[in-house]
Amino acid sequence: MTSTPLFAPPYYAVIFISLLPEHTEEYGETSGEIYELAQGQPGFLGVDSVRDAGGQGATISYWRAEDHVTNFCKIATHRHAQQRGRETFYERYEVRVAKVEKEYAWRRKEDGVGEYVKK
Amino acid sequence: MTSTPLFAPPYYAVIFISLLPEHTEEYGETSGEIYELAQGQPGFLGVDSVRDAGGQGATISYWRAEDHVTNFCKIATHRHAQQRGRETFYERYEVRVAKVEKEYAWRRKEDGVGEYVKK
Numbered sequence: 001m002t003s004t005p006l007f008a009p010p011y012y013a014v015i016f017i018s019l020l021p022e023h024t025e026e027y028g029e030t031s032g033e034i035y036e037l038a039q040g041q042p043g044f045l046g047v048d049s050v051r052d053a054g055g056q057g058a059t060i061s062y063w064r065a066e067d068h069v070t071n072f073c074k075i076a077t078h079r080h081a082q083q084r085g086r087e088t089f090y091e092r093y094e095v096r097v098a099k100v101e102k103e104y105a106w107r108r109k110e111d112g113v114g115e116y117v118k119k
Numbered sequence: 120m121t122s123t124p125l126f127a128p129p130y131y132a133v134i135f136i137s138l139l140p141e142h143t144e145e146y147g148e149t150s151g152e153i154y155e156l157a158q159g160q161p162g163f164l165g166v167d168s169v170r171d172a173g174g175q176g177a178t179i180s181y182w183r184a185e186d187h188v189t190n191f192c193k194i195a196t197h198r199h200a201q202q203r204g205r206e207t208f209y210e211r212y213e214v215r216v217a218k219v220e221k222e223y224a225w226r227r228k229e230d231g232v233g234e235y236v237k238k
Contacts, residue, residue, distance in 0.1 A: 003136045003137075003138065003175070003211065003212075003213055004136070004213065006213065013132075013134060013215065013217050015132060015134065015179055015219075017122045017123070017167045017179070018122075019122065048136045048177060050169045050170065050171050050175050050176060050177045051169065051171060052169050052170060052171055052172075053171075053172065056169050057169060058167060058169045058177035058179065060134055060136070060177065060179075090225065090227070091227050092122065092224065092225065092226050092227060093122075093224065093225050094122055094123065094125065094222065094223075094224040094225075095222065095223055095224070096132065096219050096221070096222040097219070097220055097221040097222070098132050098217035098218055098219040098220060099217055099218045099220060100134075100215050100216070100217040101216055101218060102215070102216040103213065103214065103215045103216070104213075104214055105211065105212065105213040105214070106209065106211065106212050106213075107211050108209070108210050108211060
């Protein structure tokens with residue numbers, strides 16, 4: 001439920017939008033393993049991941065440089081294939097690799113107002 | 120439940136990660152209006168939006184050029200403020216503006232296998 005902090009641009013985001021027809025235990029294990037794998041990779045900054053009850057999901061992982069993205073994509077693809085073959089999990093997905101140029105955040109403060117945050 | 124198609128890079132993505140403590144009718148109206156507003160703006164390509172039962176949300180809107188993003192951000196901020204003031208909706212959010220450099224998609228086919236799509 002916690003989202004990522006700011007990371008100071010420029011850095012990279014991998015936007016993964018997917019539709020999962022059913023949430024199986026095996027899928028949960030594989031995606032958990034890939035997340036653990038990501039955390040151990042060079043250049044990993046953080047990840048935001050949301051999936052709704054209908055199976056639509058958005059996972060955005062953040063990386064310091066483009067080389068780190070390339071490295072992770074190779075590893076994730078390989079691991080997925082090892083596990084079972086991704087064809088069995090998803091109905092569809094889109095992957096986008098994007099360079100983050102600007103960012104800001106907003107946080108509610110205790111007084112109920114809020115403040116903008118920049119890094 | 121349908122995700123966006125591919126748009127052919129380069130283009131821009133606005134990644135909006137938010138936490139909504141409670142989903143009110145008023146919030147639904149405002150976010151619906153902002154989506155309608157986006158669709159009518161120059162350079163709008165599409166949007167992916169997911170929110171889970173815990174209130175964590177990810178909305179990624181896609182735009183042809185950086186100027187279109189700047190224009191939309193101004194309008195969305197203004198509309199939000201007009202409605203009520205965004206402080207009342209969110210617990211926190213992060214906004215990231217990123218240039219999409221690469222993309223690909225995967226679609227399940229009728230035979231249960233699948234195919235990669237590039238534009």
